[in-house]
Structure formats: C-alpha cells, structure tokens
Amino acid sequence: xxQLVPLKRLRWQLSQNSPLKRQLIIFWAILKLFLLxxxxxxxxxxxxLDRQTRSRRLSQTLIDLGPTFIxxxxxxxxxxxxxxxxxxxxxxxxxxxxxxxxxxxxxxxIESQFDKPLFTLLREFDSIPLASASLGxxxxxxxxxxxxxxIKVQRPGLQQLFDLDFQVLHRLIKFGNRFLPGFRKYKLEAxxxxxxxxxxxxxxxxxxxKNAERFRNNFLxxxxxxxxxxxxxxxxxxxxxxxxxxxxxxxxxxxxxxxxIDPQEIIQLGITSFLKQLLLDGFFQTDPHPGNMAVTATxxxxxxxxxxxxxxxxxAKDQMIKMFFxxxxxxxxxxxxxLTYMGLVEPITDMTPVKRxxxxxxxxxxxxxxxxxxxxxxRAEILIMxxxxxxxxxxxxTFVLKAVTTLDGIARALDPEYNLLAASQPFVRNLxxxxxxxxxMVQELLRQGKALIQFKLRSPQPRKKLVQELxxxxxxxxxxxxxxxxxxxxxxxxxxxxxxxxxxxxLVGFTVLAxxxxxxxxxxxxxxxxxxVSGIFLILLLHSLLQI
Numbered sequence: 001x002x003q004l005v006p007l008k009r010l011r012w013q014l015s016q017n018s019p020l021k022r023q024l025i026i027f028w029a030i031l032k033l034f035l036l037x038x039x040x041x042x043x044x045x046x047x048x049l050d051r052q053t054r055s056r057r058l059s060q061t062l063i064d065l066g067p068t069f070i071x072x073x074x075x076x077x078x079x080x081x082x083x084x085x086x087x088x089x090x091x092x093x094x095x096x097x098x099x100x101x102x103x104x105x106x107x108x109x110i111e112s113q114f115d116k117p118l119f120t121l122l123r124e125f126d127s128i129p130l131a132s133a134s135l136g137x138x139x140x141x142x143x144x145x146x147x148x149x150x151i152k153v154q155r156p157g158l159q160q161l162f163d164l165d166f167q168v169l170h171r172l173i174k175f176g177n178r179f180l181p182g183f184r185k186y187k188l189e190a191x192x193x194x195x196x197x198x199x200x201x202x203x204x205x206x207x208x209x210k211n212a213e214r215f216r217n218n219f220l221x222x223x224x225x226x227x228x229x230x231x232x233x234x235x236x237x238x239x240x241x242x243x244x245x246x247x248x249x250x251x252x253x254x255x256x257x258x259x260x261i262d263p264q265e266i267i268q269l270g271i272t273s274f275l276k277q278l279l280l281d282g283f284f285q286t287d288p289h290p291g292n293m294a295v296t297a298t299x300x301x302x303x304x305x306x307x308x309x310x311x312x313x314x315x316a317k318d319q320m321i322k323m324f325f326x327x328x329x330x331x332x333x334x335x336x337x338x339l340t341y342m343g344l345v346e347p348i349t350d351m352t353p354v355k356r357x358x359x360x361x362x363x364x365x366x367x368x369x370x371x372x373x374x375x376x377x378x379r380a381e382i383l384i385m386x387x388x389x390x391x392x393x394x395x396x397x398t399f400v401l402k403a404v405t406t407l408d409g410i411a412r413a414l415d416p417e418y419n420l421l422a423a424s425q426p427f428v429r430n431l432x433x434x435x436x437x438x439x440x441m442v443q444e445l446l447r448q449g450k451a452l453i454q455f456k457l458r459s460p461q462p463r464k465k466l467v468q469e470l471x472x473x474x475x476x477x478x479x480x481x482x483x484x485x486x487x488x489x490x491x492x493x494x495x496x497x498x499x500x501x502x503x504x505x506x507l508v509g510f511t512v513l514a515x516x517x518x519x520x521x522x523x524x525x526x527x528x529x530x531x532x533v534s535g536i537f538l539i540l541l542l543h544s545l546l547q548i
Contacts, residue, residue, distance in 0.1 A: 022164040023171070024532075029061050031535060038542065048086070055090035062094065067158065068165045068199075070094050070134035074289050077409075092290070100132035106139065106153040113236045121234065125151070133291065135203055135307070140244060148244035149231060158203055166196050198286070202307035205240035211306035212242070218281045225273050226302045247294030247302045251413040261299050263414040264423075269301055271420070272427040274407055278400065279321050282312040286403045290410055312400070320400075328424070330362040504541035508534055 036057070040050060062073040077091035107118050107125070114121055124142035131138045136154045143149055173188050201207050209230040216227035226245060234241035248255045250270070253263050270293070277284035285292070285303060292305040312320070319342045326334035335358050339345040345354060411418045511534035 019164055019167050023168045026065060026165075026168055027532070027535075029065055031539065033058065033061055034539060034542075051084055051086040052090075055084075055087040058087065059090040059093060062091075063098065066161055066165065067134040067155070068162070068169070070098060071199075071287075074134070074287070074291075077289070094134075098132050098134050100129045100137045101155055103127040103129075103139075105156050106137065109153055109156065110151065110239055113239050114234075122151075131291065133305075141241075143231070143234075147231075149234070149241050150228075150244050151234070152205065152240040152242065154203060154205065154238040159200075162196075162199060162203070166192075198308060198310070204237055205235060205307075206237050208305075208307040209235050209240055211309040214283060215285070215303065215306055215309070218277070218283065219273070222273070222276075224269055224300050226296070226300050227306075228302075228304070242304075245294075245296075245302050245304075247296050249290055250293040250295055250301065251290040251410050253414050256295060256414075259297050261295060264418070265299065266295060266301065267411045267414055267418050268423045268426050269299075270407060270410065271423045272430070273301065274403065275324070275424060275427045278312065278403075279324065284310060284312070284400075284403060286310045286400075288403055288407050288410070290413075293410070310400075324424075327362065332359040332362060335362070501541060501544040504537050504544060507537040508541055511537060 037054065040046065040054065059073065062069045073091045073094040077088060077094060083091075106129075107127075110121070111118055118125055122141045123144045123146075126140040129137040129139050130150060135158060136152050139151045139153065141149050141151050170192060173192055177184050177189065209232065212227060212230050216229070219225040219227065228243035228245050231241035231243075248259065248261075250266065256263055256266065270288075274284065274288065285306065285308065287305065287308040288303075292303065294302045294304070296302060319338055323335065323338045323342075326338060332355055336345065336351065336355050339358075340347050408420075411423070511530050
C-alpha cells in the first residue's frame, strides 16, 4: 500500500504571494544577512563556530527564498577556492538536499497530467523521493513492463513563483541601471533575459527530454559517458520519465576509491567530456554540479539533468578553440586578441594591464590550482583594470563560465592539486583519431593541436624565457609606468569613494527625516516606502565606508 509523506509547505510555495510581498521578503532577507555579517565584522566574531553559524544561516536563507536563489547557492557550493570550507559544506546541501514537497502533491500532479489513476500508469511508485532539487523531485517507479524508471515531478506552483521572482529581479536591475553609476556597463538586462529564458525552458520537461536524447546521441560512441533513456509515453511538460541509472556521487572521493576508481581518471573523463560538448558538439550542460553527475561502479560518468543545456554558434566555437589552445601554449597575445574578438574585452588605448593580468594567470595557474592569495601580487593592477572596465560578458558566455567553474569545483573536490593541462591531454590525443575528421571544426582543432606541439618543441628553457620576459618589460618601461598609474588611480579612487559616502549619508538622513514626518502624519504606507528607500541608501553608504 502506498504510504504518503506529509510535509510542511515552505513560504515560497504558498500561492498568496504578491509582487510587493515577494519583493519585501527578498529585500528583508538580504538586508538581514548583510546586517548580521556587519555585526560580526564590528565585533570581530570569526571563530570556526561563528563561520559555521553564518554559513548555515546563508544556506537556510536561500532555501527560504526559493528556487531562483537556491540555484545561486548551488553554483557557489562548487567554488572551494573562493569560499571558506564552512560555506562550501553548508551550500553543498543545496545540490541534493533541498526539502521535498508532499508526496500526495506529486501523485496528484502525475494523475492530473495523464488523467489516469497512478497505478493504471505504474506497477510501483516509491512515495519517498530519491532526490529533491530546487525545481522538482525524483521518485523511483516500476513500469508494468518491468523496467525500472525514475519519475521527475515538477514542484507545484513553480511557474507562478518564477513570474514573481523575475519581476522583482527585473525591477532591481532597472533600479540599478537608472540610479547607480556604472551599472549599465555590466549589461545585466541582456543577462537577465537569457537567464529567464533558460529557467523557463528548464521547467518544460518535454524540452528537457529532447535535450537528453540529443546529449545521449552525441555520446553514443563514448562508452564511458552515460545518459538515461527517455520514456516518452510517460512524459509531459511537468512529468519526465527516465531510465533508472544509479551511481556514486561524483565528488565523493572516498566512495570512488573504495570501489577501486582512480579520481584522476574521473577528472580526465569529466573535463574531456565537457570539452567535447563545448568545442565539438556545441551543445553543453550549463549546470554540471555534483547532484547532476554520478559514477558507476565500473568508472563511467552518468549525466542526469538536461534542463539547462545551451548551444554555441559555430563562430563562437572557432574562437573558443583558439582560446583553448592559446591557453595551453600560454600565448598571452593570442588570448587577449581572442577575448577582444569575441567581445569579452573592450579594446582600450593601453591594453598593458589586461595583458599583464592574463600573462600572470597563464604563468601561475594553468598547470596548478589557483591560490587566491597569490592574486594579491597583482591586486593593484586588477583594480586599475576594472576601473577602466575593459571586460564585457555576453549573455551566452555566462553559462559557459558557470559550467567551467562548476566542473572546476568538482575536480578540486576530487584532487585539490589537479592539473588542467594534464587533464585535457586525452581530449587533444583523441582528435588525431577522430572519426569526424572531415568537419571544419575538427580541422581547426587539429591545426591548433599541431601548433601546440610545435610550440612545445620550440619553447625556450625556463631561465632563458625569464630573461626574455625581463628584457621585454624593461624595453617597454612597464615598471615605471605602472607605479605612476597605481598611485594616481589609488588617490582618485579614494576621492570618489569619499564623495559618494557624503552623498549617500545625506540621502539617508533626508529619507529618514521624511519617513518620520510621514509617520507622525499617520501616512503609514508612504512612511514604509520611504524607510525602504532609506535602507537601500544605508547599504550603499556602508559599502562605500567599508571600501574606504
């Protein structure tokens, strides 16, 4: 007999949310986190227990805010090089430990979608979900034909919640574009449009099923990469039936080693599979977090979630191929030229800060993990570069970078000292025996691979190379020019921050006074709105003061 699992609804699952109420909930949650963080900073509360408390508070806040913000937390949970371990541990729970919804709601949705009783469709249905994610949850089931499947059921009221959240986010972006200096150059409006389109397509399970089939077909000749079969007769826009493929969570190093699986092989397989998706297929998973990938007992990687797939146009693929091999060759000029051609870097009169930063990153971090502390060596130049704002990020590239950083986070979990150059070697080797060698894309890859081999053979010894770099920098007089630029830009930055702090302080005082006058006059709604605006100016003031 089927046993239902009673669960309490989260606040964001309730249907009575309005745009204004939702906006106040989001603003209050963010403001509360910021004030608590500021309080800990003032009182220097930074013990292990304090950090664990803050990280759990952040994780719970994202869950309380719902799917849009859980997605942000999922991306952050893979960045062990950017966040302290306490935050990584807390946010990692968002990957596959999002609270499930009621099993009777899942059954009701299945029956309403097919207009049939549950056991007319299925022989067995496990009411306890295998996993619960931000957009839905997965139940194991057995078909009348005897095949084991998983049924992915969408969360109730998800589209209505997206509608509310996107209204709030759009208002915040419009506010920033209108009132915050320099906000428009980030082109967040275009990113927002791309992001909303992607998430709305993610909650269309027929679209996801088609993506799964296309992904599976792309890897038919790769026996080490698995993707589940789609059962279309049990699939609708809100229900998805897939082949049951169990496995070990991909970042669980201890379990992998217990099964005799080498983590280095998994890293290589994961990176080469992504390079194939990005550079050969032009069709890649934008959210390869640990909850969406697993490893079989014999070492194959299983991909599960195909709702967030993206495509790369052929021209962009050509440029990314050039970028990939330029990074392997540590060719700073080629990297900067390609970034400029792709529109990621805004060409300016003096590109020296950009080239120096790219050169620093290529020399230090292409063959070993990034140590954030080492970036302090070029911190001043990074500040100068971003003051000039030569970087631009087209919407499509946000998903490429998200996928790359997420996969990088998984690799670091398996091996903190993993080598990107070594991990990508199988992909380069496989190009020489590719059955797709007639294609223009593979021809470009082969040409770049040949250039890489020639570069390695001609590369000077490390000492000789160091002498050549020093000679080049002395000839350009970079050291003298850089010192002058750093001092002048640092002074201008302080002056600008001081002026902005004065302006924000005046606005805080004015709005608080106006709110108090309205409160005395019993204009409660107007007073609340004014205090809301005052809170925004207070945050901007505190941010400026912290920067100073």
